[in-house]
Amino acid sequence: MTSHGNSMVTDLTQGKVLPLLLRFSLPLFVSNALQGVYNLVDMIIVGQWVGEAGMSAVSIGGDLLHLLTFLAMGFSSAGQVLIAHDVGVKDRDAVNRMIGTMSSFLLGTSVVLSLVCFFLKEPILLLLHTPDESWRYTMDYTVTCIVGLFFIYGYNTVSAILRGMGDSKRPFLFIAIAAILNIILDLVFVVLCGMEVFGAALATVIGQGVSFLYSVFYLWRKQESFGFAFRPESFRIDRPSFSRLLSLGIPMAIQSAAVTFSKIVLMAWINQEGVTYSALAGIYNKTGMIAGIVSNSFTAAGSTMIGQNLGAREYRRIPHVLLIILVIGLILTVPASLFTLFFSPTLFRAFTGDQEVLDAAFILVVPIILNLFGCATRSVAFALINGSGNTRLNLAVALLDGLLSRIGLAALFGFVLEMKCEGFWYGDALAGFVPFLIGVTYYLSGRWKREKDVLPPEEPEVSP
Helix, strand or coil, X not given: CCHHHHHHHHHHHCCCHHHHHHHHHHHHHHHHHHHHHHHHHHHHHHHHHCCHHHHHHHHHHXXXXXXXXXXXXXXXXXXXXXXXXXXXXXXXXXXXHHHHHHHHHHHHHHHHHHHHHHXXXXXXXXXXXXXXXXXXXXXXXXXXHHHCHHHHHHHHHHHHHHHHCCCCHHHHHHHHHHHHHHHHHHHHHHHHCCCHHHHHHHHHHHHHHHHHHHHHHHHHHCHHHHCCCCCHHHHCCCHHHHHHHHHHHHHHHHHHHHHHHHHHHHHHHHHCCCHHHHHHHHHHHHHHHHHHHHXXXXXXXXXHHHHHHHHCCCHHHHHHHHHHHHHHHXXXXXXXXXXXXXXXXXXXXXXXXXXXXXXXXXXXXXXHHHHHHXXXXXXXXXXXXXXXXXXXXXXXXXXXXXXXXXXXXHHHHHHHCCCHHHHHHHHHHHHCCHHHHHHHHHHHHCHHHCCCCCCCCCCCCCCC
């Protein structure tokens, strides 16, 4: 087993819950924050140099791309939890089989998705009611990102492997490379070369591609220390491992897809109100994306911690992990909310100088703040649910949170109460608190101590 995995297990047995969670989550938080920054830079640079039509394109294309990555997000998160558990029980063969199975499945899936979406790109944009003013820009952004889907899936796969084995520093390095390169190329392609939205998309794809290739090179060089051999037979899909991956990955993928699908539905409704509101949706979604990335980093860190604690049958540490995740989330959320409340004009001007967009942006303030608190609380719930491997509850939360709550509340506020776009955003933000309510109920029930869906059963005690 790797030195990272052995170190984490040793820390667990010594009860170092707080230092271990901070050591694991902070690099993950910074790396995901970097990812949020360079996605944000796309929107800001395009908003300042192209205008509201460009912002609309990045908003629509970005949400569509995020939907296409639902399998990468779901199955890599599942693989991370399963690898973490196998590290906890010191089963090197199971770790290696999961690495090979997950890698082959996700990279193969990315190729199939890219081909399908490339041939269906026009019907998809029509279905989203893409405004005429941003159609060409949206097509440029969408096609370019579809081509780079392989790199996104690849990066998520490698990062899940490393994080599951206790190494959160290398994924930070890889995403830092992508972020810095993306920002530099954004300025070169969009500002200096005048490549508009296509330049922003191309910068993103190149940054992700370089990051992925470097991460693979790192794994190849360190294959002996990680105990995984880069041979063709190592990447064969192992049936039992694939079954475990599907059992946890399908609900996690649905969870990821459900929320994004609801945002796609809302985007289609908003796009019918015109390009200005489509651009505003970009601002709301980007701020929400940053909050979500921060939330997901603590979810991933907490899931790994909980997975290893459950593997070691150390149940008493779970409440400490959850409490720390909640406290850190609120510490980050409160100042961000205060800034949004009192300095919203500064926030919105960072995205665009288009006066028509700025005049209407005030309707985003309260939904953004609600969304920030929703993201801070949901990470606690998903850390417990994902880490315990409860596939049925994971699927139920995904459907309730992603589809019924978000679309239902958005329709209630937007159509029934006739609040239109403002109501859509209120509904989306309020739905973000549903997972926390479910997670609290699940924790109080104590069921998480007895989940055996994907975790091996506890060894029976032998009487002396």
